[in-house]
Amino acid sequence: MWNFDEVINRENSSCIKYDFREEVFGRADVIPMWVADMDFRTPTFITEALSARLEHEILGYSYRPDGYFSSLTGWIAARHGWDVRREWIEFSPGVVPALNMCTLAYTGPGDEIIIQPPVYTPFHGAVLDHGRKLVHNNLLETDNGWVMDREGLQRLITPATKMLILSNPHNPVGRAWTREELIELAEICHDKKIVILSDEIHSDLILPGSRHIPLASVSEKAAAITVTCMAPSKTFNLAGLSTSSMIIPDPLLMEKYRRTLVGLHLHLGNIFGNVASEAAYTHGQEWLDELMQYVQGNVDLVVDFCHEHLPQIKPVRPEATYMIWLDCRAMGLSGQQLQQFFVDKAGVGMNEGSRFGPGGEGFMRMNLACPRSVVKKALRQIESAINS
Numbered sequence: 552m553w554n555f556d557e558v559i560n561r562e563n564s565s566c567i568k569y570d571f572r573e574e575v576f577g578r579a580d581v582i583p584m585w586v587a588d589m590d591f592r593t594p595t596f597i598t599e600a601l602s603a604r605l606e607h608e609i610l611g612y613s614y615r616p617d618g619y620f621s622s623l624t625g626w627i628a629a630r631h632g633w634d635v636r637r638e639w640i641e642f643s644p645g646v647v648p649a650l651n652m653c654t655l656a657y658t659g660p661g662d663e664i665i666i667q668p669p670v671y672t673p674f675h676g677a678v679l680d681h682g683r684k685l686v687h688n689n690l691l692e693t694d695n696g697w698v699m700d701r702e703g704l705q706r707l708i709t710p711a712t713k714m715l716i717l718s719n720p721h722n723p724v725g726r727a728w729t730r731e732e733l734i735e736l737a738e739i740c741h742d743k744k745i746v747i748l749s750d751e752i753h754s755d756l757i758l759p760g761s762r763h764i765p766l767a768s769v770s771e772k773a774a775a776i777t778v779t780c781m782a783p784s785k786t787f788n789l790a791g792l793s794t795s796s797m798i799i800p801d802p803l804l805m806e807k808y809r810r811t812l813v814g815l816h817l818h819l820g821n822i823f824g825n826v827a828s829e830a831a832y833t834h835g836q837e838w839l840d841e842l843m844q845y846v847q848g849n850v851d852l853v854v855d856f857c858h859e860h861l862p863q864i865k866p867v868r869p870e871a872t873y874m875i876w877l878d879c880r881a882m883g884l885s886g887q888q889l890q891q892f893f894v895d896k897a898g899v900g901m902n903e904g905s906r907f908g909p910g911g912e913g914f915m916r917m918n919l920a921c922p923r924s925v926v927k928k929a930l931r932q933i934e935s936a937i938n939s
């Protein structure tokens with residue numbers, strides 16, 4: 552019913568993905584397959600709700616109404632089978648701001664925070680920018696895909712370890728962590744009194760055959776130590792509206808988060824974020840199912856194309872997110888050379904793997920949230936560059 556094939560010109564719309572290409576890649580004409588931002592038209596159930604709110608022509612201070620909370624709890628129950636109570640919910644103007652606020656709320660200068668690279672670049676900054684010690688528990692690449700290193704984690708924990716930041720599902724390797732993996736992680740961290748900040752911003756972007764398990768839902772121990780970030784911003788491409796939610800079942804962890812949020816005066820949020828979030832979570836089920844079917848088609852296209860025409864590139868089939876992690880190590884190039892090759896020779900702008908930390912070198916992250924014709928064009932350009 553929804554048309555994801557439509558190509559919409561986003562140039563000169565103050566859009567980072569298109570209008571910053573010159574700054575980021577040195578060329579304004581690369582096919583933009585980098586930042587996690589989708590090229591699909593915002594669904595009408597969201598734009599109509601925004602227009603309706605504009606009919607009241609006063610935009611003063613506002614609060615999040617009951618419908619904001621009930622649409623979110625209804626969505627999480629329906630999609631992820633997790634019953635969230637309203638008093639567990641707090642606001643954040645974004646997930647990256649939340650990562651930084653949680654560092655301030657739950658750790659002190661010099662404390663250790665564990666992340667599991669290769670992982671979303673701002674995880675690194677959320678630790679280092681506040682004078683905390685960054686500890687890497689590198690993911691392991693196995694024959695069955697990327698997994699967390701349980702033994703490594705146990706070895707790395709010290710009395711100074713106060714927090715672990717989890718990407719669930721994991722950006723960029725595309726894993727949707729299983730219940731067993733999450734139970735095990737929560738056991739280890741609970742025993743050592745480590746807070747887990749579970750960034751679940753990609754939780755709705757689950758590809759057919761996989762499932763999202765909210766970390767806090769797997770056990771009482773998990774609920775006691777988990778601070779979850781969720782948002783409509785990736786799911787419905789609403790990042791420009793700066794609206795996300797924190798779900799914190801433990802009252803003491805909630806109090807510490809809230810004190811930080813209110814202390815920075817970031818708790819008010821904004822009218823359009825509230826309206827769009829409620830509309831998305833109330834009406835978005837079908838649209839999202841169709842979106843993920845479409846993304847799956849793009850994933851299949853990349854996997855099949857590389858298999859047939861680009862044996863040097865081995866895509867890691869994602870279980871979640873609209874990104875695909877391309878193993879380009881057989882091309883024998885450094886990270887910087889890979890980036891140069893894809894930009895200068897192929898005209899395709901992606902995220903270079905080493906930017907995600909150890910384990911990322913030799914990989915590229917490609918954003919597939921765009922019309923299929925764009926993916927085809929990018930693949931053909933890469934093929935001609937490799938063969939020329």
Ligand SMILES: Cc1ncc(COP(=O)(O)O)c(C=O)c1O
Nearest residue numbers: 587645646647648671722752790
């Ligand atoms: C894992 C992860 N967390 C957070 C974000 C961004 O969050 P926000 O725009 O709400 O700050 C992204 C965006 O790509 C992401 O991949």
